[in-house]
Amino acid sequence: MKQTHRAAVVAGAVLLLAGCSSAPTAGVAGLGGGPGSIKIQAGADEIPALQQVAETYTTDTGVEVEFVQREINAQAISNFISQSPTGQAPDIIVSPHDNLGQLAANGVVAPVEMGERAQEFTENARDAVVYNGVSYGVPYAIENVALLRNNELTTEGPATFDELRAIGHRLMEERGIEYPFTVSQSPEAGDPYHLYALQTSFGAEVFERTEEGEYTNNLTMGGEDGHEFARYLQELGETGDLQTSMTPDIAKESFLNGQSPFHMGGPWELTDVEATGMDVSVLPVPPAGDEQARPFVGVQAFFVNANAPNPVAAQDFAANYLTRPESQTAMYESTGRPPASQVAVERMEGDPLRSSYAEIAETGLPMPAIPEMGAVWSFWGTTENAIVNGRGNPVELWDRMIDNIEGQI
Numbered sequence: 001m002k003q004t005h006r007a008a009v010v011a012g013a014v015l016l017l018a019g020c021s022s023a024p025t026a027g028v029a030g031l032g033g034g035p036g037s038i039k040i041q042a043g044a045d046e047i048p049a050l051q052q053v054a055e056t057y058t059t060d061t062g063v064e065v066e067f068v069q070r071e072i073n074a075q076a077i078s079n080f081i082s083q084s085p086t087g088q089a090p091d092i093i094v095s096p097h098d099n100l101g102q103l104a105a106n107g108v109v110a111p112v113e114m115g116e117r118a119q120e121f122t123e124n125a126r127d128a129v130v131y132n133g134v135s136y137g138v139p140y141a142i143e144n145v146a147l148l149r150n151n152e153l154t155t156e157g158p159a160t161f162d163e164l165r166a167i168g169h170r171l172m173e174e175r176g177i178e179y180p181f182t183v184s185q186s187p188e189a190g191d192p193y194h195l196y197a198l199q200t201s202f203g204a205e206v207f208e209r210t211e212e213g214e215y216t217n218n219l220t221m222g223g224e225d226g227h228e229f230a231r232y233l234q235e236l237g238e239t240g241d242l243q244t245s246m247t248p249d250i251a252k253e254s255f256l257n258g259q260s261p262f263h264m265g266g267p268w269e270l271t272d273v274e275a276t277g278m279d280v281s282v283l284p285v286p287p288a289g290d291e292q293a294r295p296f297v298g299v300q301a302f303f304v305n306a307n308a309p310n311p312v313a314a315q316d317f318a319a320n321y322l323t324r325p326e327s328q329t330a331m332y333e334s335t336g337r338p339p340a341s342q343v344a345v346e347r348m349e350g351d352p353l354r355s356s357y358a359e360i361a362e363t364g365l366p367m368p369a370i371p372e373m374g375a376v377w378s379f380w381g382t383t384e385n386a387i388v389n390g391r392g393n394p395v396e397l398w399d400r401m402i403d404n405i406e407g408q409i
Helices: 003-018 028-032 047-061 074-086 097-105 115-120 123-128 161-175 192-200 223-239 248-256 267-276 311-320 325-335 342-346 352-361 371-375 377-388 394-408
Strands: 037-042 064-069 092-096 137-144 146-150 207-209 215-219 262-265 280-283 296-305
Touching (some): 037 047, 037 311, 047 311, 074 097, 092 097, 092 311, 123 137, 123 296, 137 352, 161 262, 192 223, 192 262, 192 296, 215 394, 223 377, 223 394, 248 262, 248 267, 280 352, 296 311, 325 342, 371 377, 377 394
Parallel strands (some): 037 092
Antiparallel strands (some): 092 296, 137 296, 146 262, 146 280
């Protein structure tokens, strides 16, 4: 089948299914020329929940669901892009939303309309799967950095990041602990992701956003807002509060061992925290500047292959089954990741930590999925490291970074 004809078939399937997305659609998948099967590529944590959803789907439609277990990474995305046009790629792939720009630009993902159920998802989750005004995926999990507090060391809730640092330093003197706070960094590449909430509190968002919330390729973290953040990084480095040598393992283990009252990290670390039996709370990252601290929000989502071997069945499964609250809850229970569905979040019982992460995510900003983001990370991280380590004037280093990124874009 020629790609243009296949695209027309998929587009027709989207229109057909969009009107059916609030009820089971037994038999709809058969429009593709018989029930057949669909193939889903997902990670080990996701497949158990997907198997539950697939059981219901196969009972309703007769379409068999097969699974390819593969954790998503740059190579997996590259393979999907190259294999999709040849018909060798799976019908549905699980991926972080920030790969969407690359997938859409290569024409290998199809639009997915969630219909009435779209309103059950958080705004950030819905926005994250939109590219150039088109909705391409079904979100299932939402993740962000927040502040973990060791309640055995303190129950104070700092209103600002400077208050947090003061509490940390007092406890260092009183309790002999090692750090005022811990946060993942990289000695080689930096870690702008974990520090982004502090950066946005100075108003220095990475890219401009439209009124609809979509990112443009206009870099906006330069100017005085960026300079103020750069100066703050310099201060954190001079005091030793932020150390580029603090790798993810050191940051997490130091917090777990009671050497820090606060840890800036994501919900992916909760399993290890819970295993220690620590009494912790999840709080928003307090602002270092005058504005709200807004962390990056990452969304895990299902994307439909634009050249899927069984396009109508793939659309049916994504739009009408993966969007169901029970499916979203199953994914949360299987992966431990806070759901993207607000309805599923409200059904979380006995899990105040992940519920808090989900609540804080609503104040965050989706990670830019535009291709231009690829030009940002390297310059950004190495520049932050240089500033923290005192290797030059912070404003000059920041301005040079902006020039380098804009030159790449």
